[in-house]
Amino acid sequence: MKAIVVGYDGTRPAERALTRTAELARAFGSQVIIVDVAAPELLQAMPGAFGLMPYYYPAAQPEAQPDEALWQQHRSRVQAFFAEADIAAEFAGVVGQPAEEIVDVAERHKADLIVVGTREPGFIERLLGGSVSQNVARRAHCDVLIVHGPEEND
Numbered sequence: 001m002k003a004i005v006v007g008y009d010g011t012r013p014a015e016r017a018l019t020r021t022a023e024l025a026r027a028f029g030s031q032v033i034i035v036d037v038a039a040p041e042l043l044q045a046m047p048g049a050f051g052l053m054p055y056y057y058p059a060a061q062p063e064a065q066p067d068e069a070l071w072q073q074h075r076s077r078v079q080a081f082f083a084e085a086d087i088a089a090e091f092a093g094v095v096g097q098p099a100e101e102i103v104d105v106a107e108r109h110k111a112d113l114i115v116v117g118t119r120e121p122g123f124i125e126r127l128l129g130g131s132v133s134q135n136v137a138r139r140a141h142c143d144v145l146i147v148h149g150p151e152e153n154d
Helices: 012-028 068-084 098-108 123-127 132-141
Strands: 004-010 031-040 089-091 113-117 143-147
Touching: 004 012, 004 089, 004 098, 012 068, 012 113, 012 143, 031 068, 031 098, 031 113, 068 089, 098 113, 113 132, 132 143
Parallel strands: 004 031, 004 113, 031 089, 113 143
Antiparallel strands: none
């Protein structure tokens, strides 16, 4: 497994995906590409990764950009996380639809695996097309690992 792409959006499920990615990268000596996607604002509040608030851009303003300082705080935490694990990682930061962007980066890097976190999507999200993890799994041309959190397994 030469290259692993991990989707990261500043939420706790994404933080769990980073942890699993680090385990796999260490075991296989893989290159890690972090797709830190700034997505349109979610309809419900999500807990943030590393104790930070998640970052989004306002859905009503597609030309808007996420809070750059918050985005950089997340990147710093993610970099420190992989540095502590002694794993080389690079960022492919994008603004847009998360599933499309994650799959696109994976194809460009010829990834062997995509790792994404998941949570139970709300009613509106299901009406609008399902979760990011489901969309990545449907669109990807490589294997996809969907990391579930402890609350989903209980």
